[in-house]
Amino acid sequence: xxxxxxxxxxxxxxxxxxxxxxxxxxxxxxxxxxxxxxxxxxxxxxxxxxxxxxxxxxxxxxxxxxxxxxxxxxxxxxxxxxxxxxxxxxxxxxxxxxxxxxxxxxxxxxxxxxx
Amino acid sequence: xxxxxxxxxxxxxxxxxxxxxxxxxxxxxxxxxxxxxxxxxxxxxxxxxxxxxxxxxxxxxxxxxxxxxxxxxxxxxxxxxxxxxxxxxxxxxxxxxxxxxxxxxxxxxxxxxxxxxxxxxxxxxxxxxxxxxxxxxxxxxxxxxxxxxxxxxxxxxxxxxxxxxxxxxxxxxxxxxxxxxxxxxxxxxxxxxxxxxxxxxxxxxxxxxxxxxxxxxxxxxxx
Numbered sequence: 001x002x003x004x005x006x007x008x009x010x011x012x013x014x015x016x017x018x019x020x021x022x023x024x025x026x027x028x029x030x031x032x033x034x035x036x037x038x039x040x041x042x043x044x045x046x047x048x049x050x051x052x053x054x055x056x057x058x059x060x061x062x063x064x065x066x067x068x069x070x071x072x073x074x075x076x077x078x079x080x081x082x083x084x085x086x087x088x089x090x091x092x093x094x095x096x097x098x099x100x101x102x103x104x105x106x107x108x109x110x111x112x113x114x115x
Numbered sequence: 116x117x118x119x120x121x122x123x124x125x126x127x128x129x130x131x132x133x134x135x136x137x138x139x140x141x142x143x144x145x146x147x148x149x150x151x152x153x154x155x156x157x158x159x160x161x162x163x164x165x166x167x168x169x170x171x172x173x174x175x176x177x178x179x180x181x182x183x184x185x186x187x188x189x190x191x192x193x194x195x196x197x198x199x200x201x202x203x204x205x206x207x208x209x210x211x212x213x214x215x216x217x218x219x220x221x222x223x224x225x226x227x228x229x230x231x232x233x234x235x236x237x238x239x240x241x242x243x244x245x246x247x248x249x250x251x252x253x254x255x256x257x258x259x260x261x262x263x264x265x266x267x268x269x270x271x272x273x274x275x276x277x278x279x280x281x282x283x284x285x286x287x288x289x290x291x292x293x294x295x296x297x298x299x300x301x302x303x304x305x306x307x308x309x310x311x312x313x314x315x316x317x318x319x320x321x322x323x324x325x326x327x328x329x330x331x332x333x334x335x336x337x338x
Binding site: 087088089090091092093094095096097098099100101102103104105106107108109110111113114 | 163164166167168169170171173174175176177178180181184185229234235239241256257258259260261263294296297298299301302313314315320321322323324327
């Protein structure tokens with residue numbers, strides 16, 4: 001009876017820990033699109049102001065600078081996102097299979113240890 | 116006169132051979148040495164029991180966490196798909212994008228921004244790369260052990276569909292290659308509308324990957 005209780009308690013603890021970690025990742029990475037837009041807009045303000053100061057001469061020159069500024073913003077956002085991973089392509093592998101494997105191994109080892 | 120008792124030698128020989136192998140041993144609780152030995156044995160079995168409890172607990176915790184994570188991913192995608200359907204009906208231009216690849220039975224909603232959270236919820240579109248369906252290189256990344264686990268099965272000429280705001284864009288796979296994780300040339304802009312799918316390589320390895328599988332698709336001209 002106590003064994004069952006201990007096992008259930010451990011399982012519930014694990015589930016709650018998992019839920020808490022997921023919640024934390026939710027709060028830190030909440031609405032990634034919005035955060036990306038914010039960073040883009042904050043970066044675009046100095047670029048656009050410099051473009052506005054230099055584009056007093058004529059309309060064609062103004063158009064060229066604004067498009068250039070737009071491209072700069074696009075490139076900087078792209079490089080910022082990849083620079084977060086120290087100039088690497090996005091890390092697209094998780095540790096979930098490894099954890100699952102270790103978990104299954106532990107269960108099997110525990111089964112054999114009891115025998 | 117008293118008759119002397121006959122000796123045991125008179126017994127049949129089969130008993131003397133001792134075929135039954137009946138070995139008598141003193142009970143384990145008799146004597147101080149045996150008592151100590153049994154104590155040690157008990158201690159050893161108790162230790163094994165504790166180890167087994169620990170292993171069961173660790174295994175239970177990890178398996179529950181992994182199963183919970185996969186269940187959470189599935190629930191998130193179901194929720195996003197519902198949102199996408201609602202947006203698709205109202206033809207919002209800046210709404211969610213759905214990625215469909217019939218060959219690998221992939222039908223997932225793409226999230227904006229490549230963060231850990233968004234990559235756990237689904238395939239993610241690299242912020243700053245071209246919007247799907249427009250000119251330029253649109254980059255979408257996904258985990259090799261969750262959403263993009265069958266991307267390595269894609270072949271040249273396979274169809275890829277991106278649906279957004281009531282419109283569907285048809286891409287055809289034109290190249291497939293493996294690059295180093297540091298090779299950022301795959302993110303470069305292109306004059307034509309292209310779609311780049313990124314996932315880790317080797318596909319069936321466990322742990323961090325040193326390479327990336329890159330699948331490039333071109334927008335179908337008829338679209």
